[in-house]
Amino acid sequence: MELQTVSDVREFFRDALQDALGHQHLQVRDHTEHYIVNLLAMFSHTDALFEPDCDRTQLKPLALLLAEAADAPDDRQRFRTLQRLGDVALFVAGFLAGGFARRPVDVDYHIAMGGRAYGTLAHAPFHGAQRALGQVFAELEHKFQPIVDALNEIGEGAARQSPCDVLRLYELWYKTGSPRAHRLLLKLGIRPVPAGAGAN
Numbered sequence: 109m110e111l112q113t114v115s116d117v118r119e120f121f122r123d124a125l126q127d128a129l130g131h132q133h134l135q136v137r138d139h140t141e142h143y144i145v146n147l148l149a150m151f152s153h154t155d156a157l158f159e160p161d162c163d164r165t166q167l168k169p170l171a172l173l174l175a176e177a178a179d180a181p182d183d184r185q186r187f188r189t190l191q192r193l194g195d196v197a198l199f200v201a202g203f204l205a206g207g208f209a210r211r212p213v214d215v216d217y218h219i220a221m222g223g224r225a226y227g228t229l230a231h232a233p234f235h236g237a238q239r240a241l242g243q244v245f246a247e248l249e250h251k252f253q254p255i256v257d258a259l260n261e262i263g264e265g266a267a268r269q270s271p272c273d274v275l276r277l278y279e280l281w282y283k284t285g286s287p288r289a290h291r292l293l294l295k296l297g298i299r300p301v302p303a304g305a306g307a308n
Contacts, residue, residue: 121148128258139240140247151199170197170221187232190225197222202259216283223252257288
């Protein structure tokens, strides 16, 4: 794989995201694209993924973030925690999905949790200029899976598929219905079929 030097990480992610969205035949609003690019730039610094009080060896579980949001003392803290939940779920599902093998939770869990967090935020009472943020969260909720596919494409780049990767690709398609995973399997000469739909 060719090493690429960039002077502006946001510009790199913007170009990569636009290319991936085009390959996925997915359109998002400008504000949503800007939000995702900023999210990727923020998480390009590993420390941003971890909570300030954790030991940097594992991420705070999404269920714990959800519990913190439910117990938040005010709406502002609740919204901030739900946004964190959605952001972490989107990044992890998009860039770290290959690391889910043999773990108790999988990518479909992150997709469901992140989508619901953004959906809750989309219905928050935003006013004035903040209304655009409500629209961003609504689009992130409704297009969470296809956006994850686009981020998978950015993260995987030109990496070759090992047999374990192919199995993982099938599991991803089976659990989430990912159109991208389906296309990649077909490209590899594998025609995935749902469970119980064997040949007669």
